[in-house]
Amino acid sequence: xxxxxxxxxxxxxxRAPAAQARERAxxxxxYVSEAPKSxxxxxxxxxxxxxxxxxxxxxxxxxxxxAICKAVSDVDGTSFHEDSWTREDGGGGISRVLSEGNVxxxxxxxxxxxxxxxxxxAYRAATGQSGGGAxxxxxAGRVPFFAAGISSVMHPHNPMAPTMHFNYRYFETQPWNxxxxxxxxxxxxxxxxxxVFEEDMEHFHGTYKRVxxxxxxxxxxxxxxxxxxxxxxxHRKETRGxxxxxxxxxxxxxxxxxxAFSKDCMGAVVDSYLPLVAKRKDAPFxxxxxxxxxxxxxxxxxxxxxxxxxxxxxLKTGGRIESILMSLPLTxxxxxxxxxEPGSKEAELLKYTxxxxxxx
Amino acid sequence: xxxxxxxxxxxxxxRAPAAQARERAxxxxxYVSEAPKSxxxxxxxxxxxxxxxxxxxxxxxxxxxxAICKAVSDVDGTSFHEDSWTREDGGGGISRVLSEGNVxxxxxxxxxxxxxxxxxxAYRAATGQSGGGAxxxxxAGRVPFFAAGISSVMHPHNPMAPTMHFNYRYFETQPWNxxxxxxxxxxxxxxxxxxVFEEDMEHFHGTYKRVxxxxxxxxxxxxxxxxxxxxxxxHRKETRGxxxxxxxxxxxxxxxxxxAFSKDCMGAVVDSYLPLVAKRKDAPFxxxxxxxxxxxxxxxxxxxxxxxxxxxxxLKTGGRIESILMSLPLTxxxxxxxxxEPGSKEAELLKYTxxxxxxx
Numbered sequence: 001x002x003x004x005x006x007x008x009x010x011x012x013x014x015r016a017p018a019a020q021a022r023e024r025a026x027x028x029x030x031y032v033s034e035a036p037k038s039x040x041x042x043x044x045x046x047x048x049x050x051x052x053x054x055x056x057x058x059x060x061x062x063x064x065x066x067a068i069c070k071a072v073s074d075v076d077g078t079s080f081h082e083d084s085w086t087r088e089d090g091g092g093g094i095s096r097v098l099s100e101g102n103v104x105x106x107x108x109x110x111x112x113x114x115x116x117x118x119x120x121x122a123y124r125a126a127t128g129q130s131g132g133g134a135x136x137x138x139x140a141g142r143v144p145f146f147a148a149g150i151s152s153v154m155h156p157h158n159p160m161a162p163t164m165h166f167n168y169r170y171f172e173t174q175p176w177n178x179x180x181x182x183x184x185x186x187x188x189x190x191x192x193x194x195x196v197f198e199e200d201m202e203h204f205h206g207t208y209k210r211v212x213x214x215x216x217x218x219x220x221x222x223x224x225x226x227x228x229x230x231x232x233x234x235h236r237k238e239t240r241g242x243x244x245x246x247x248x249x250x251x252x253x254x255x256x257x258x259x260a261f262s263k264d265c266m267g268a269v270v271d272s273y274l275p276l277v278a279k280r281k282d283a284p285f286x287x288x289x290x291x292x293x294x295x296x297x298x299x300x301x302x303x304x305x306x307x308x309x310x311x312x313x314x315l316k317t318g319g320r321i322e323s324i325l326m327s328l329p330l331t332x333x334x335x336x337x338x339x340x341e342p343g344s345k346e347a348e349l350l351k352y353t354x355x356x357x358x359x360x
Numbered sequence: 361x362x363x364x365x366x367x368x369x370x371x372x373x374x375r376a377p378a379a380q381a382r383e384r385a386x387x388x389x390x391y392v393s394e395a396p397k398s399x400x401x402x403x404x405x406x407x408x409x410x411x412x413x414x415x416x417x418x419x420x421x422x423x424x425x426x427a428i429c430k431a432v433s434d435v436d437g438t439s440f441h442e443d444s445w446t447r448e449d450g451g452g453g454i455s456r457v458l459s460e461g462n463v464x465x466x467x468x469x470x471x472x473x474x475x476x477x478x479x480x481x482a483y484r485a486a487t488g489q490s491g492g493g494a495x496x497x498x499x500a501g502r503v504p505f506f507a508a509g510i511s512s513v514m515h516p517h518n519p520m521a522p523t524m525h526f527n528y529r530y531f532e533t534q535p536w537n538x539x540x541x542x543x544x545x546x547x548x549x550x551x552x553x554x555x556v557f558e559e560d561m562e563h564f565h566g567t568y569k570r571v572x573x574x575x576x577x578x579x580x581x582x583x584x585x586x587x588x589x590x591x592x593x594x595h596r597k598e599t600r601g602x603x604x605x606x607x608x609x610x611x612x613x614x615x616x617x618x619x620a621f622s623k624d625c626m627g628a629v630v631d632s633y634l635p636l637v638a639k640r641k642d643a644p645f646x647x648x649x650x651x652x653x654x655x656x657x658x659x660x661x662x663x664x665x666x667x668x669x670x671x672x673x674x675l676k677t678g679g680r681i682e683s684i685l686m687s688l689p690l691t692x693x694x695x696x697x698x699x700x701e702p703g704s705k706e707a708e709l710l711k712y713t714x715x716x717x718x719x720x
Contacts, residue, residue: 083697097696108696235675294691301692302685305665306675315595315666325662328694331654332661335690336457336468337443337682 029085029092029320039113041090044146053183053255054146057170060259061111061150062094064168064266069096069109071270072154075278076101080109085320090115095323099330103161103281107154108326116317117142123173126249127182143179146172149187150266151310153327154273159293161280162193162200163241163300164273165327167310168262185258186248189269190227191276192241192300194293196349198359200276201242205359207272208245208265215261223247228356233303238353240303292346294333301332387447389680395444399452399473404506413543413615414506417530420619421471421510422454424528424626429456429469431630432514435638436461440469445680450475455683460690463521463641467514468686476677477502483533486609487542503539506532509547510626511670513687514633519653521640522553522560523601523660524633525687527670528622545618546608549629550587551636552601552660554653556709558719560636561602565719567632568605568625575621583607588716593663598713600663652706654693661692 038045044054073079078101086092093112098104123143149169156163168187175181191204205224212220227246231239245265250258304311304327314324340346398405404414433439438461446452453472458464483503509529516523528547535541551564565584572579587606591599605625610618664671664687674684700706 081696095696099696106694106696235681298688301661302665305662306672312666321595322697325694326696328658330695331691331693333691334466334685334688336441336455336459336466336686 027087027089029087031083031085032092033084035084035092035094036086039086039090039092039148041115044090053170053259054148054172056259057148057262058113060263060266061148061168064150064263064269065094065096065109065111068152068266068269069098071274072098072104072107072109075274075281076103076107078102080107083322087115093320093323095320095326097326103156103158103277105155105157106326106330107152109150109152110323110326111150112148112320112323114147115144116147117144119143123179123182126171126184127251141177143173143176151327152269154277155297155329156277156281158281158283159194159285159289160197160283161277162191162204162273163297163329164269165190165192165241166266166269168266170259170262182251183255184249184251185255185262186250187262187265188223188227188230188244188246189265189272190231190241190244190246191273192296194296194349195289195345196242196352197276197280200279201359203275204244204272207268209360211261211264211268212245214264215257219247219261220245224358231303233299233307235306236299236302238299238350239356240300240353242349242352242359243356291333291335292340294331295335295338296349297329297332298334301328304328387449389445389447389452391443391445392452393444395452395454396446399446399450399508401450401475404450413530413619414508414532416619417508417622418473420623420626421508421528424510424623424629425454425456425469425471428512428626428629429458431634432458432464432467432469435634435641436463436467438462440467443682447475453680453683455680455686457686463516463518463637465515465517466686466690467512469510469512470683470686471510472508472680472683474507475504476507477504479503483539483542486531486544487611501537503533503536511687512629514637515657515689516637516641518641518643519554519645519649520557520643521637522551522564522633523657523689524629525550525552525601526626526629528626530619530622542611543615544609544611545615545622546610547622547625548583548587548590548604548606549625549632550591550601550604550606551633552656554656554709555649555705556602556712557636557640560639561719563635564604564632567628569720571621571624571628572605574624575617579607579621580605584718591663593659593667595666596659596662598659598710599716600660600713602709602712602719603716651693651695652700654691655695655698656709657689657692658694661688664688 038058040054040058044052069080076098078098080096080098083095084092091113093110095110096108098107101107119142147169149167151167153165154163166189170183170185172183173179173181189208193200209220212223223245224243227243228239230246231241231243233240311324311327340350398418400414400418404412429440436458438458440456440458443455444452451473453470455470456468458467461467479502507529509527511527513525514523526547526549530543530545532543533539533541549568553560569580572583583605584603587603588599590606591601591603593600671684671687700710
């Protein structure tokens with residue numbers, strides 16, 4: 001595990017005051033100095049035999065968190081600060097944040113395990129496509145679920161180096177008031193440059209195309225479009241960035257197959273992204289180019305706070321705020337009525353956010 | 361009128377491309393080089409006799425825009441950029457923005473006149489309290505309305521000088537599908553410092569207490585509390601700033617009385633706020649104090665994008681995005697898990713955002 005560059009202020013504080021003050025849909029965080037080997041409830045651990053998907057997925061996201069943080073730390077030359085917590089009724093999380101590093105302004109990789117309950121509409125929305133058309137009655141009550149996920153956003157200092165986001169998650173529900181048990185996977189990795197370098201986009205999208213193609217040739221076209229359609233800022237008529245892959249509610253084949261795909265996607269984060277940052281991190285740039293990056297970060301904030309389902313859901317249900325908002329950049333900018341000069345590099349980026357294109 | 365410091369790029373562009381691209385609930389902006397004397401529909405102008413509240417309110421907000429922009433411009437030493445537009449079916453607006461001035465990072469004062477339609481729920485919400493309990497049936501369709509308003513946010517550079525926001529508006533509906541005609545006023549002025557100076561807060565709140573008391577001694581306690589209750593960031597359990605006054609749906613006395621009160625509130629903006637900026641604009645500050653201001657601006661962004669009714673309504677209904685998001689600061693910052701040292705000036709501010717207090 002990466003060691004902390006800041007004192008873990010909360011490690012010895014059983015309950016953070018801010019957490020106490022919030023009314024919560026889920027149990028409070030209990031901060032711990034080191035995350036336990038597993039965040040699962042004891043009845044879900046099955047003696048570490050990795051027979052259940054809950055166990056396998058937790059191991060996968062914790063391994064991915066370790067590997068990705070180590071690779072980022074090596075490039076940056078500084079290390080991640082870690083906060084770990086558990087909850088009384090099971091579950092917990094590990095947030096790792098690198099702040100004001102040498103290369104990244106802010107980079108965070110979170111994992112969390114949640115035992116919660118969702119409204120029937122959420123269950124229906126998630127399972128409607130492929131869940132056998134289960135239609136819970138409105139009075140079935142909230143549906144208990146298990147979720148485990150990894151999420152990350154990395155914002156580099158240099159405006160020529162892109163921001164990257166990824167998120168992989170696994171959901172399970174138990175039989176409940178006549179509703180059948182369900183499970184599904186979701187996730188994606190996407191890239192948000194301020195300046196377009198064709199070869200960088202080819203490398204990033206090409207890496208994920210290869211991961212997709214190894215599992216199903218139908219995946220990449222479908223998940224690339226899903227990504228372009230999801231990361232849209234409607235009031236700007238722009239996408240947040242230049243895409244990648246995105247998928248949700250996946251349960252149309254054996255769970256182990258989708259798990260293997262998800263694991264390969266997590267495994268491709270480092271290879272798809274770090275070479276771009278390594279190449280651009282020391283590129284020269286002007287004050288105006290830095291400001292353009294800051295304006296694009298403002299758009300990132302607009303998407304995340306107004307439209308991102310994970311963020312808006314998290315804000316309303318009492319998740320750990322600092323982990324939810326870790327995705328926001330360290331700094332952002334809003335200039336009144338800013339419009340790049342026609343023909344400029346800035347206008348080129350905007351063009352692709354207004355009409356997504358293929359890169360591979 | 362303040363002259364433009366930037367070329368009015370849009371003055372000679374009949375339809376802005378971004379506006380064209382958006383699907384709109386209201387007609388597109390038609391940019392004009394100078395705002396017409398009145399933005400009302402011709403049948404509402406009544407030959408300039410100022411007999412209708414529509415006319416009187418438009419004159420009041422345009423006068424207030426002129427007076428406030430002039431006063432701010434005098435303190436800043438730079439002038440406002442202006443964009444004006446009309447809409448085919450009536451109404452329009454004037455946005456004035458001062459960007460990267462000597463004193464303010466960003467200061468904007470918008471006025472707008474809107475002929476639109478609202479869902480019955482919105483009509484009911486606005487008139488339920490005091491509208492004679494009118495209960496439109498669900499199929500009454502969207503209710504046509506007239507609205508005129510002024511809104512403003514000013515973010516100074518110096519972290520010792522507070523941000524200020526105000527907004528005053530007048531609504532009218534016509535008889536529609538059995539619903540009676542209604543009208544109401546709303547508005548408020550509130551202050552958002554990064555550092556607390558008791559005498560500044562006394563001055564600001566005292567000014568608005570005097571304005572309120574001159575109209576109704578019940579106003580200030582009621583509207584001060586309304587402000588504290590409205591500008592809350594629930595996921596932070598903090599208020600956005602340190603309050604002021606806020607009111608909505610006011611139609612419990614003669615329209616001319618509430619109009620006079622609204623006008624006095626607009627008239628108090630300069631006296632309540634500019635002395636604080638004049639006093640603090642050249643105060644010395646450290647890098648850390650500037651960063652604290654930026655973190656508080658991040659909270660401002662969180663409130664405005666996630667919770668502010670005007671902003672979220674505007675984003676979803678196709679209003680002019682640049683005017684709606686003018687309220688965002690030029691720059692903002694999100695540090696992971698930032699918590700000020702106990703006993704610090706930063707902690708003092710937080711204390712009051714977590715438990716609003718009286719200042720006069």
